[in-house]
Amino acid sequence: MAERKNYWYSVISYTADFVRNETLNVGLILMKEDGNTNFIILDEKSKKLRNFFDSQLEKKNYNRVKNLITYILDNLYSNTAMGLNVQNSESLMIQLANNYLSLPDEIQISKPYFAQSNDQAELFYQLQKTYIGKSFLSNRTNTKNQVRLNVQSIFEERNLINKKIKKNVSLQPSKIVALDYRIDFIFATKNNLNLLQSVPNLNDSTLSDWYQKMTTFSSRFDEESNIYILNNLQVLSNLKNDRLEPQLLTLSQMIDDLNSNDSRVKSIDIDTGNMVNLTDDISNNALDLKDLEQMIANKTA
Numbered sequence: 209m210a211e212r213k214n215y216w217y218s219v220i221s222y223t224a225d226f227v228r229n230e231t232l233n234v235g236l237i238l239m240k241e242d243g244n245t246n247f248i249i250l251d252e253k254s255k256k257l258r259n260f261f262d263s264q265l266e267k268k269n270y271n272r273v274k275n276l277i278t279y280i281l282d283n284l285y286s287n288t289a290m291g292l293n294v295q296n297s298e299s300l301m302i303q304l305a306n307n308y309l310s311l312p313d314e315i316q317i318s319k320p321y322f323a324q325s326n327d328q329a330e331l332f333y334q335l336q337k338t339y340i341g342k343s344f345l346s347n348r349t350n351t352k353n354q355v356r357l358n359v360q361s362i363f364e365e366r367n368l369i370n371k372k373i374k375k376n377v378s379l380q381p382s383k384i385v386a387l388d389y390r391i392d393f394i395f396a397t398k399n400n401l402n403l404l405q406s407v408p409n410l411n412d413s414t415l416s417d418w419y420q421k422m423t424t425f426s427s428r429f430d431e432e433s434n435i436y437i438l439n440n441l442q443v444l445s446n447l448k449n450d451r452l453e454p455q456l457l458t459l460s461q462m463i464d465d466l467n468s469n470d471s472r473v474k475s476i477d478i479d480t481g482n483m484v485n486l487t488d489d490i491s492n493n494a495l496d497l498k499d500l501e502q503m504i505a506n507k508t509a
Contacts, residue, residue: 214241215331216301216320219339220249220277223314224266232260233339234274237281237304237317238332239297246332247281248340249274251414256344273312280309282390283376355440356392356406359478363393366487372494377504379403379429389421392438395494396503401433402494404476407463410444410455419462426470435473436486437463442477 220235234257235249250256252271261267284292284300292303301320303309311317325331336345363369373395380388393404403425408418425435441463444456466473476482495503 212324212326213328215239215323215325215328216241216298217323217335218301218305218320219318220247221316221318222270222273223316224261224270226313228262230260231316232256233341235277236332236335236339237301238328238335239301239320240328241297243297243300244328245281245284246328247278248332248336249278250340250344254344256341269314273315277311277315279378279390280311353406354409355438355478358440359393359404359406359438359483362478362483362487363490366491368395368487368490368494371497372490372500374497374500374504379425379504389425394500394504395490396500397493397495399503401503402436403429403433404436404438407437407439407459410459415455415459415462419466422462422466422473426466426473433472435466435470437466437473437475438478438483439463439475440478442479 215238217236217238219233220237221231222234223229223231235247237245237247239245252261252267252274257270261270292308293299298320304317305319307317323331323335333345336342360369360375363373363375369375373393375393377391377394378388379391379394391403392406395402395404405418405422405425408414422435422437429435439459441456441460463475467475476486494500
């Protein structure tokens with residue numbers, strides 16, 4: 209029997225209007241002792257939130273706060289400027305619960321609770337059912353992006369992360385519009401920034417949002433930058449899963465459309481030699497982290 213691991217979890221709740229004082233559980237954070245973190249936050253279109261907002265303004269504010277907490281949780285261990293002590297998982301969760309980051313008043317993170325399990329995915333799912341509600345959850349999957357996780361492992365094996373590659377970087381497609389998106393990985397060669405973005409899980413509800421983001425970057429971001437779409441289409445095509453086939457077709461069409469409309473867009477199947485060649489090229493030719501960070505600053509200033 210697999211060894212049981214220690215976890216800490218907190219519930220994310222939200223209050224849209226303090227006069228009405230109605231609060232809903234909208235998310236969950238699960239953290240393993242070694243710092244491995246899973247989290248989920250309901251989309252504003254979730255049926256649990258359908259009648260929760262009294263106005264479009266309340267809905268937009270929820271989306272703003274959701275994006276903020278998503279960014280923070282995605283970057284807990286990569287953004288030292290947050291000022292959190294990340295050496296101990298329980299302590300880190302307590303800091304979040306005590307609002308060390310001065311989050312907006314609408315969002316609340318509960319004190320951490322202890323749990324043990326030999327199956328992290330199952331524990332995460334059961335906690336979601338308990339605190340958010342089974343009927344409000346999307347298809348039962350690991351919410352982590354599998355392509356991004358696999359690519360990160362490849363880069364870590366070559367010791368490229370924080371040497372020649374930065375991960376989870378927020379960029380604005382346009383300098384005149386105060387709207388930024390998270391890019392999975394970035395590296396630089398000479399005068400070029402190279403953006404690497406993973407496709408979402410096929411059963412993820414964010415496929416259309418991903419396509420819109422990539423279209424925006426393709427049409428608005430710096431002309432000299434390359435945009436790599438990291439995917440696993442070959443593996444997905446071999447699954448022969450009738451339920452996922454429509455999403456697979458849609459994703460393929462999206463990638464083809466992006467490729468055909470912008471020569472800077474390059475599709476990389478991570479299970480082929482193209483990924484090996486890309487990784488070799490980064491290892492041999494990409495600029496070091498200091499130069500990469502300077503180029504990011506210059507391109508986004």
